[in-house]
Amino acid sequence: MPSPFRALAEVAMPPIWPVSSKPPTGRHLISRLWNDCSHRDAVDRPPFFRSYRCSPVAWDWTFELDFKDNGIISCSVMQNLPFEIPFFTETLCSFNPIWCKYFDMHKQVVPYTEAWSWQKSIVARRQTLARKDEDNSDMLLVLQHPPVYTLGTGSSEEHLNFDIQDSPYDVYRTERGGEVTYHGPGQLVMYPILNLRHHKMDLHWYLRSLEEVVIRVLSSTFSIKAARHESLTGVWIGNQKIAAIGIRASQWITYHGLALNVTTDLTPFQFIVPCGLRDRGVCSLKNALQTSPNWNVGDMPLMDLTHESLMKEFSEVFQLSLDIQCVSDSDYSLFSSDSEDCASV
Secondary structure, eight states: OOOHHHHHHOSOOOSSOOOOSSOOOHHHHHHHHHHHOTTHHHHHOGGGOSEEEEOOTTOSEEEEEEEOTTSEEEEEEEEOSSSOEEEEEEEEEEOOOOEEEEEEEEEEEOOHHHHHHHHHHHHHHHHHHHHTTOOOEEEEEEEEOOSEEEEOTTOOGGGBSSOGGGOSSEEEEOSSSSOOEEEOTTEEEEEEEOBGGGSOSOHHHHHHHHHHHHHHHHHHHHOOOOEEETTEEEEEETTEEEEEEEEEEETTEEEEEEEEESSOOOGGGGGBOGGGOTTOEEOOHHHHHTTOTTOOOOHHHHHHHHHHHHHHHHHHHTTOEEEEEEOOSSOOTTSOOOSOOOOBO
């Protein structure tokens, strides 16, 4: 699905723009910029800028577009003189931003099977809406889990350092990609349920975007340099993974997601080969900050701060407007439970 900006450009245009002493305005201006500007990629990817300037050689005017957070585009038009004189400023039109219903449960420890069931139910509901062209908003769940191990579709049980019949915690084989991982309290788990037709229908782009969210959080809020590793999914501090990512997409609607170790007890990782990588370790944000004298905060403040930064970076990377839905420990009526049962290994 085209971006809101591209959609503005898709209007009927005359094959030859008439010569005029006045510049084109309104939607025709957007379309003209789209068709004639060499920077059309910038128009199609608004996350990285707030102003866009264009002065095509054949025109006698310079156009400066400002994209506002509320969806309003304004345009300053100037004549191409030796010095710039603003000719006028016009509000061109509005676009409909992509809204994302955000269910904030980051302080709650939610059983894995419940969250898994919610996701599948939401995906099924959104697929039905998408077939009617009525799927207009994305969704995001953020929460914690009690101790649990999960396996991807192709995960090998050889990466479990225990007898699966005598597991220290529940083990679930899921439909996500990736190998075995651990979830537990102190880990912020994000389950974005996005319709990639509204973004970009490219799973590699989606994985890299999730990684980008975490990398930005660690850099902007905690001054920690994290990175990707070539051919590996996830986010790393040196040789240790701090965020694991495993996703599934059905008809371009995503579920599962990422898990960021914030104050997580890392001991349960010793009973598995995390992500199937024997020569690499895992770490948490709390441990990474212990070497910094500037950080001395408790577990809950650290969780809250990380959560706030995650939401900011997530909304910016995916260009979503978050519609926050607070969910109490007992109020799970927002989610349907009619999806298929989750199976334990």
